[in-house]
Amino acid sequence: xxxxxxxxxxxxxxxxxxxxxxxxxxxxxxxxxxxxxxxxxxxxxxxxxxxxxxxxxxxxxxxxxxxxxxxxxxxxxxxxxxxxxxxxxxxxxxxxxxxxxxxxxxxxxxxxxxxxxxxxxxxxxxxxxxxxxxxxxxxxxxxxxxxxxxxxxxxxxxxxxxxxxxxxxxxxxxxxx
Amino acid sequence: xxxxxxxxxxxxxxxxxxxxxxxxxxxxxxxxxxxxxxxxxxxxxxxxxxxxxxxxxxxxxxxxxxxxxxxxxxxxxxxxxxxxxxxxxxxxxxxxxxxxxxxxxxxxxxxxxxxxxxxxxxxxxxxxxxxxxxxxxxxxxxxxxxxxxxxxxxxxxxxxxxxxxxxxxxxxxxxxxxxxxxxxxxxxxxxxxxxxxxxxxxxxxxxxxxxxxxxxxxxxxxxxxxxxxxxxxxxxxxxxxxxxxxxxxxxxxxxxxxxxxxxxxxxxxxxxxxxxxxxxxxxxxxxxxxxxxxxxxxxxxxxxxxxxxxxxxxxxxxxxxxxxxxxxxxxx
Amino acid sequence: xxxxxxxxxxxxxxxxxxxxxxxxxxxxxxxxxxxxxxxxxxxxxxxxxxxxxxxxxxxxxxxxxxxxxxxxxxxxxxxxxxxxxxxxxxxxxxxxxxxxxxxxxxxxxxxxxxxxxxxxxxxxxxxxxxxxxxxxxxxxxxxxxxxxxxxxxxxxxxxxxxxxxxxxxxxxxxxxxxxxxxxxxxxxxxxxxxxxxxxxxxxxxxxxxxxxxxxxxxxxxxxxxxxxxxxxxxxxxxxxxxxxxxxxxxxxxxxxxxxxxxxxxxxxxxxxxxxxxxxxxxxxxxxxxxxxxxxxxxxxxxxxxxxxxxxxxxxxxxxxxxxxxxxxxxxxxxxxxxxxxxxxxxxxxxxxxxxxxxxxxxxxxxxxxxxxxxxxxxxxxxxxxxxxxxxxxxxxxxxxxxxxxxxxxxxxxxxxxxxxxxxxxxxxxxxxxxxxxxxxxxxxxxxxxxxxx
Ligand SMILES: Cc1cc2nc3c(=O)[nH]c(=O)nc-3n(C[C@H](O)[C@H](O)[C@H](O)COP(=O)(O)O)c2cc1C
Ligand code: SF4
Ligand code: SF4
Ligand code: FES
Ligand code: FES
Numbered sequence: 001x002x003x004x005x006x007x008x009x010x011x012x013x014x015x016x017x018x019x020x021x022x023x024x025x026x027x028x029x030x031x032x033x034x035x036x037x038x039x040x041x042x043x044x045x046x047x048x049x050x051x052x053x054x055x056x057x058x059x060x061x062x063x064x065x066x067x068x069x070x071x072x073x074x075x076x077x078x079x080x081x082x083x084x085x086x087x088x089x090x091x092x093x094x095x096x097x098x099x100x101x102x103x104x105x106x107x108x109x110x111x112x113x114x115x116x117x118x119x120x121x122x123x124x125x126x127x128x129x130x131x132x133x134x135x136x137x138x139x140x141x142x143x144x145x146x147x148x149x150x151x152x153x154x155x156x157x158x159x160x161x162x163x164x165x166x167x168x169x170x171x172x173x174x175x176x177x
Numbered sequence: 178x179x180x181x182x183x184x185x186x187x188x189x190x191x192x193x194x195x196x197x198x199x200x201x202x203x204x205x206x207x208x209x210x211x212x213x214x215x216x217x218x219x220x221x222x223x224x225x226x227x228x229x230x231x232x233x234x235x236x237x238x239x240x241x242x243x244x245x246x247x248x249x250x251x252x253x254x255x256x257x258x259x260x261x262x263x264x265x266x267x268x269x270x271x272x273x274x275x276x277x278x279x280x281x282x283x284x285x286x287x288x289x290x291x292x293x294x295x296x297x298x299x300x301x302x303x304x305x306x307x308x309x310x311x312x313x314x315x316x317x318x319x320x321x322x323x324x325x326x327x328x329x330x331x332x333x334x335x336x337x338x339x340x341x342x343x344x345x346x347x348x349x350x351x352x353x354x355x356x357x358x359x360x361x362x363x364x365x366x367x368x369x370x371x372x373x374x375x376x377x378x379x380x381x382x383x384x385x386x387x388x389x390x391x392x393x394x395x396x397x398x399x400x401x402x403x404x405x406x407x408x409x410x411x412x413x414x415x416x417x418x419x420x421x422x423x424x425x426x427x428x429x430x431x432x433x434x435x436x437x438x439x440x441x442x443x444x445x446x447x448x449x450x451x452x453x454x455x456x457x458x459x460x461x462x463x464x465x466x467x468x469x470x471x472x473x474x475x476x477x478x479x480x481x482x483x484x485x486x487x488x489x490x491x492x493x494x495x496x497x498x499x500x501x502x503x504x505x506x507x508x509x
Numbered sequence: 510x511x512x513x514x515x516x517x518x519x520x521x522x523x524x525x526x527x528x529x530x531x532x533x534x535x536x537x538x539x540x541x542x543x544x545x546x547x548x549x550x551x552x553x554x555x556x557x558x559x560x561x562x563x564x565x566x567x568x569x570x571x572x573x574x575x576x577x578x579x580x581x582x583x584x585x586x587x588x589x590x591x592x593x594x595x596x597x598x599x600x601x602x603x604x605x606x607x608x609x610x611x612x613x614x615x616x617x618x619x620x621x622x623x624x625x626x627x628x629x630x631x632x633x634x635x636x637x638x639x640x641x642x643x644x645x646x647x648x649x650x651x652x653x654x655x656x657x658x659x660x661x662x663x664x665x666x667x668x669x670x671x672x673x674x675x676x677x678x679x680x681x682x683x684x685x686x687x688x689x690x691x692x693x694x695x696x697x698x699x700x701x702x703x704x705x706x707x708x709x710x711x712x713x714x715x716x717x718x719x720x721x722x723x724x725x726x727x728x729x730x731x732x733x734x735x736x737x738x739x740x741x742x743x744x745x746x747x748x749x750x751x752x753x754x755x756x757x758x759x760x761x762x763x764x765x766x767x768x769x770x771x772x773x774x775x776x777x778x779x780x781x782x783x784x785x786x787x788x789x790x791x792x793x794x795x796x797x798x799x800x801x802x803x804x805x806x807x808x809x810x811x812x813x814x815x816x817x818x819x820x821x822x823x824x825x826x827x828x829x830x831x832x833x834x835x836x837x838x839x840x841x842x843x844x845x846x847x848x849x850x851x852x853x854x855x856x857x858x859x860x861x862x863x864x865x866x867x868x869x870x871x872x873x874x875x876x877x878x879x880x881x882x883x884x885x886x887x888x889x890x891x892x893x894x895x896x897x898x899x900x901x902x903x904x905x906x907x908x909x910x911x912x913x914x915x916x917x918x919x920x921x922x923x924x925x926x927x928x929x930x931x932x933x934x935x936x937x938x939x940x941x942x943x944x945x946x947x948x949x950x951x952x953x954x955x956x957x958x959x960x961x962x
Contacts, residue, residue, distance in 0.1 A: 314879045
């Protein structure tokens with residue numbers, strides 16, 4: 001494995017983020033930097049990536065592990081290129097989220113929590129994403145897909161597969177439905 | 178100075194004292210139990226909630242009661258405050274609930290646990306627990322892992338009091354273990370199992386209220402109640418050198434720091450004293466260590482304990498703490 | 510439509526840009542406050558307005574501001590709570606997406622009032638695209654001289670940053686939010702000290718909700734007294750309501766506080782009635798944490814008075830027959846909705862989101878979820894319902910932060926008002942063993958069916 005290091009551009013971004021906080025409070029940059037790192041290194045945070053972020057902020061590695069494992073958006077294991085996160089909390093459930101999840105399982109041939117054999121999709125159920133008025137919905141990377149129907153899911157799967165981009169929270173990969 | 182009344186007993190304490198410490202100044206049965214607070218570690222407490230008490234009068238100035246039960250270990254007293262601990266059925270009910278929560282995912286295998294006999298949770302559940310668990314689901318379990326070559330972590334038993342992380346933060350320079358994940362998936366871990374090699378890391382074992390962190394150099398050698406504890410000291414340039422030797426015959430099976438009546442270490446010891454001097458000759462023996470009768474260590478026959486006797490023992494303990502003459506022991 | 514204050518210009522094309530926003534009266538409050546008012550005068554107007562925090566607790570904003578320790582030598586901070594994760598709540602996202610500048614404007618005016626030189630907007634990480642929108646709006650505001658050094662030529666300078674969260678509902682709790690902003694786990698702090706004394710970086714800090722801060726613009730513009738005339742009694746002003754569930758028109762609505770609940774649900778201006786021509790069964794009126802109420806009690810109080818959308822009216826009857834306005838997450842359930850399953854999803858949510866610091870919440874939320882899962886999947890048994898009530902009672906009030914209460918209230922209220930439905934699950938496990946479908950046979954006959962058995 002190659003050495004974990006940000007590209008010069010990303011490093012510059014990281015330095016700008018660190019400057020948002022007062023002297024001596026650079027640890028505040030941890031959450032944003034983990035997002036940046038996850039986007040840079042294949043959509044997940046390996047121990048090496050976390051150690052690297054720790055070195056950028058001059059904090060102990062355990063401080064990074066503690067934080068990364070607390071928040072749900074950080075993947076501590078590799079995920080498929082497109083991480084499909086379907087909301088399943090009350091308001092979405094009331095509008096048929098279960099059907100959407102079931103449809104995904106059928107279409108992709110995987111269960112919730114699994115990744116397709118080609119490494120393209122990981123299916124996950126998540127809790128309320130603040131989109132209950134446009135339920136059912138899912139998030140893939142930075143994008144919200146709302147008012148879902150099984151037909152829309154079919155279209156989405158096709159488009160995502162065709163675009164072959166890795167979804168990241170940092171950048172929109174919006175596929176028109 | 179502030180005057181507080183706890184369960185009808187008045188005491189005057191320094192400003193800023195917590196309710197728990199005020200109660201400890203009174204002593205006896207009005208002292209709330211504490212599973213996460215640790216007086217010699219800064220910022221501990223507030224988490225386990227077994228020390229909840231009821232404040233029926235906030236202060237002389239503002240006599241309103243506090244709306245909720247408060248964590249006595251982290252709530253400072255105010256002049257004129259009135260507190261109920263064991264005189265409040267509401268507190269006892271809540272405490273029973275907390276003990277049940279703490280035991281929910283805790284294995285019920287005290288007889289095989291290395292901490293048996295010196296476990297705060299075991300003592301607590303005898304006093305406040307409910308007889309039978311209402312929890313039908315599977316308990317959370319973890320593999321035992323090594324934290325370094327001297328400490329064994331059995332996360333299944335951990336009650337997430339966070340004390341060990343405070344030891345690591347406050348006594349050692351480099352904390353490599355911590356709390357990972359969140360909610361009931363939280364666990365103490367070194368993540369990639371880095372070793373804890375620091376002169377004071379061994380103190381994590383002593384502050385752990387349960388059998389989650391244990392001394393690998395002692396494990397399985399002997400049940401703690403078969404050992405004879407001795408106060409001893411040596412000249413140490415790293416720590417105070419004041420320890421308890423857990424001995425059997427002439428063998429030193431384990432070395433630990435000294436704990437007070439609330440099971441707290443006030444003077445921490447270094448790893449050298451703890452691990453590298455298991456020889457009587459290295460120590461100046463001061464004499465037998467007084468062990469709190471409260472604990473089952475003093476029972477000698479843990480497996481035979483029946484609840485009846487334990488209850489009697491607790492009653493004895495209560496009488497004892499009230500300063501009365503201790504009745505004769507009922508143990509064989 | 511009633512009085513629109515926040516959403517007045519929502520349909521103006523380009524209102525998300527600085528220029529269009531400015532043309533429609535945007536940033537007037539910054540000009541007015543910085544050029545003609547002292548910080549204390551601004552705080553005074555907010556006090557007079559009677560504005561109550563829109564994040565859920567409804568604490569008077571002016572009073573919170575006046576608690577800020579102004580004597581401290583340390584810098585003061587204003588932190589905007591845009592963590593919005595309470596199920597059923599999506600109003601802040603709507604506001605930030607459509608009119609980002611109203612939040613930026615509010616942040617500047619409020620920061621001035623509080624004497625903050627640096628302020629942060631903490632946005633839940635999932636709203637990453639909103640973060641981009643806000644960052645762009647902030648950039649525009651800097652370019653136009655509304656942020657940065659010597660704003661509008663005055664002595665006042667302010668830097669404003671957006672901070673992403675990492676996915677944790679608990680970071681909506683203000684002290685957990687501050688921990689998270691300091692780059693730590695989102696564990697709520699023990700209080701005291703309160704943020705007003707020791708908040709971000711142990712400095713005096715005010716944390717306010719997006720909507721609260723956005724409303725400050727209007728208050729400064731029209732004056733606190735004028736704002737206080739809107740609304741009803743101590744529920745002054747307007748409130749954004751996020752409407753979801755089984756209604757014809759889910760969405761975000763700005764209502765004048767005091768609007769009858771019935772009108773809100775059935776009027777075409779708002780929710781437009783229950784979908785598919787069905788009847789309403791229950792409403793969770795203020796986000797998943799507040800007690801659920803059956804139709805009779807949400808439309809009318811126990812005293813028979815019409816229930817209004819206001820802090821006081823919704824809580825009329827306490828937890829026996831009332832609920833709370835909370836965050837304004839209005840979730841409607843039709844007659845086919847299974848209360849047990851809905852509750853299970855809520856409880857699963859709280860279990861998932863508990864930070865795990867304190868034992869009642871860490872262990873209790875998981876326990877309740879497992880029992881509900883069991884009930885919902887046809888494995889419940891006698892005693893489970895009382896067990897749930899008891900566990901909820903042992904969590905409530907005994908935790909570090911209100912998440913414990915938030916997990917307990919829905920359980921207690923659902924069982925209080927819909928006990929027969931829970932009993933039905935125990936008695937007819939085969940009928941409820943249908944986890945796939947969200948629509949069950951109407952439950953109305955349940956009680957009757959049981960009576961005949
Ligand atoms: C578990 C929990 C979650 C919360 N989530 C939010 C939230 O997402 N957004 C919010 O504005 N307030 C939330 N709050 C309320 C905040 O703690 C705080 O009261 C609020 O941000 C204060 O702002 P306000 O006075 O303007 O309402 C939450 C509280 C708790 C206990
Ligand atoms: S390992 Fe022991 S000391 Fe550490 S948190 Fe768990 S119970 Fe507490
Ligand atoms: S109540 Fe729950 S979320 Fe709040 S501090 Fe305790 S464990 Fe954490
Ligand atoms: S419940 Fe799915 S977005 Fe809120
Ligand atoms: S000892 Fe006070 S909360 Fe744990």
